[in-house]
Amino acid sequence: MTEPDHPPDEGAARAASAERRWAIASVALVALLLFMAGYAGIHQATMPQAHVETADPRRLHLAGEFVEGNLGSALEADGSVTVRAIGQQYSFTPQCIVIPTGTPVTFRATSADVVHGFLIDGTTVNTMLIPGYISTVPTRFETPGERHMPCHEFCGTGHEGMWGRLKVIDKADFLLMATKQRRLSCVE
Numbered sequence: 039m040t041e042p043d044h045p046p047d048e049g050a051a052r053a054a055s056a057e058r059r060w061a062i063a064s065v066a067l068v069a070l071l072l073f074m075a076g077y078a079g080i081h082q083a084t085m086p087q088a089h090v091e092t093a094d095p096r097r098l099h100l101a102g103e104f105v106e107g108n109l110g111s112a113l114e115a116d117g118s119v120t121v122r123a124i125g126q127q128y129s130f131t132p133q134c135i136v137i138p139t140g141t142p143v144t145f146r147a148t149s150a151d152v153v154h155g156f157l158i159d160g161t162t163v164n165t166m167l168i169p170g171y172i173s174t175v176p177t178r179f180e181t182p183g184e185r186h187m188p189c190h191e192f193c194g195t196g197h198e199g200m201w202g203r204l205k206v207i208d209k210a211d212f213l214l215m216a217t218k219q220r221r222l223s224c225v226e
């Protein structure tokens with residue numbers, strides 16, 4: 039019969055120290071995860087976005103991508119659609135936005151005066167329109183239909199009445215419209 043390498047009390051001491059090491063490691067892991075969550079949530083949220091696009095709210099109507107003739111839905115060379123819109127007290131321009139089904143759509147919008155909300159009912163599209171900055175939201179709709187776009191940031195006495203409409207139409211119909219007009223909307 040062979041002798042054990044260590045006396046029994048030494049074995050217990052080694053087990054206890056191994057347990058302590060594992061306890062320290064697991065607490066350290068939890069601390070690291072908490073730090074990572076805190077860093078992502080607090081530090082990154084207080085930093086500006088990687089690329090901030092600006093637009094002078096006093097000059098939107100004079101030059102640049104938000105001049106009136108450039109608002110609405112534009113078919114891009116790659117087949118995607120870019121929608122440019124402005125929020126102002128107390129309406130959106132265009133008041134009715136038209137987009138096709140089954141197509142990548144990017145909203146680019148800004149405010150001409152105060153902070154407005156840009157939200158499409160029943161979707162995850164939800165952002166703020168901040169004067170001086172361009173808000174960009176990528177999205178895609180698979181089914182045709184009509185949705186409301188209420189302003190959801192209090193912007194003054196007319197806030198309650200500030201809303202627009204979004205019409206998702208069949209892709210073929212949209213492409214046909216796009217052959218006749220450079221910028222599309224459903225404003226009647």
Ligand code: CUA
Nearest residue numbers: 189191193197
């Ligand atoms: Cu615009 Cu509320």
